[in-house]
Amino acid sequence: MLVVSDLQAKLRFQGQTKLPRWMGSAFRGGLGHQLKGILCPSIQEECSICSEKEECFYYRVYEVKESKRGHAPPPKPLIVVPPFFGKEMNWRRGGDIHLRILLLGEEGIRHAPHVIFSLIQLGMIGLGSERAYGMNKFRVISVTSQGETIFNGSEMRIPPPSIDVREVDPIEGDRFRVYFRTPYTGRTFPLGPREFLSRTRNRLIRFVNEYGDSSYVEEPEAKGRILRFEKHVHFLRRKSERSGKMTLTGFTGIIDYEFSEIDEVGRWLLGVANLLGLGPDSSFGLGFVKVTRLEDSH
Template identity: 25%
Template sequence: MLKNLQFATYRFTLQAGKQGVELPPWKASTFRGGFGHVFKKLACMRADEACVKCQASSVCAYGYIFETAPEEETGGFMGRYEQIPRPYLLEVPVDRQTYYEPGEVLTLRLRLFGKGIDYAPLFVSTFRELGNSGIGKGRKPYRLNHVASEGVRREMDRMVYMEGGEQTHNPIISTGADVITDLDSANSDYSRLILFFETPLRMKWQGRYTSDPQFHIIFRNVLRRITGLLHYHHGLDTSSENFQELLQKAEQIKLVRQETKWVDYDRFSARQDAKMKLGGIMGWAQYEGDWKEFLPWLQVAELTHIGKNTVFDLGRIRIGS
């Protein structure tokens, strides 16, 4: 199943304009809000109409990327989605830098999954137009210098856009098979595991947000995230898969140590006309138990992120040694 996942990672290199660029510490929210607005302007056929009322929503790029809702319960492990996983996510620098001098470079990554890869040229056009419109405090402009498609190990790049030139749609498409390390050549100690939560991990357990990083809760979020991407964006029916045995094994892996804290990020939602808090746990947790069977899932989850609001670069995890 994991080998069916397809994704493409794009590295965007931006250069601050003559006025510089001023961003909040949590940059992902600003970029997501900015490019969502521009994306709709470029792609939407009826920009002033709500997607739920639009007769063209089923064939609209904006509707697919941002507004698609599940039509019915999927059944099986996934159950009912309030909102289906979006076929993209952003990864931005996690440093606290807020001001970029004129000419200073900022790099961010966009990852597209499954059918979402087809819309890469529209994302490039959106980021270019967003640079012209301006972003951050005072809506100051930036230049989109270039965009490169990256391989899994970042050992190769394929340029898809250079400033002033034409963009191409010839990405490096990777699969879950490219991510999964040979278990025999990977870390041989499968009794102890450390997971780093590099950006806030926002997850629910029994209907409530939790700050308790028990392994089985983590793994349930991994399962839900990956099977959701496969079901909705790869056309793979995962509803009949039985994960009960795997979940029972996950419950046997014990949390033995942790250093985590709850971190809240604020963002303003123009669509809801309200300020929202998007919080989750950051830090690390150590586990003991036989986790060898879970390694491929965790390796893929490093790229998909897990939990809620992954489009904002939340839920970025990393396997430690």
């Protein structure tokens, strides 16, 4: 169906640091600049006329405009999921954060060394506009995946571990708590139980069609209700060549669900949500969640 590598990078910011409340756009843009410098054989040439573009990972991540199916922009094989603080962070003497990196499909996984090296170079320059003032520089302390060290600060292990989404463990139980770790940018919040599973399935379908084997993703059978929820609204600014500057409305918070019926496909999709998230704007690290049994959340 779809193989995925889930990397966790520990970054140590040094000296004066000023991080925006949402770092998805800054990391995506900064990594892209470094990745192009590493991979591009002719950096002055326009990607659209490059004879090697179809084999270029940078082109696949940043320049492809249409999905293999339909005309919508494709999901990206490289997804960076920074922590969402909800407020600007100012550190006088630096600090640590953990950055999640998802690589989708065999091509994405194959380029893990280039992605890690791009992250190292980005750290030397600094993240975001504050780099102009010598701020926001960081070191990549380590990169791990599935409990194994992929990069220890000097040595790298390749390829990283991966998992086929078909092997994701289902989550047992009837009551679940969903923590929205990064903003969800769908139209409504909270999502009902069936809608949560549907939005998870929709994101998975797009990933499987673009970077997997295009196999059918079964629909779940489920009935349930929302027990309680907490909602926080965020307005996120982003910029892209396709749509220009725009503001996204996103939601974080907690939703507690109780299912009166849920089949194995539904339980599996709850596990998939832990890995791949749900909803739109995955390219900017949005819509990522943690799903636990409600009994385990206390």
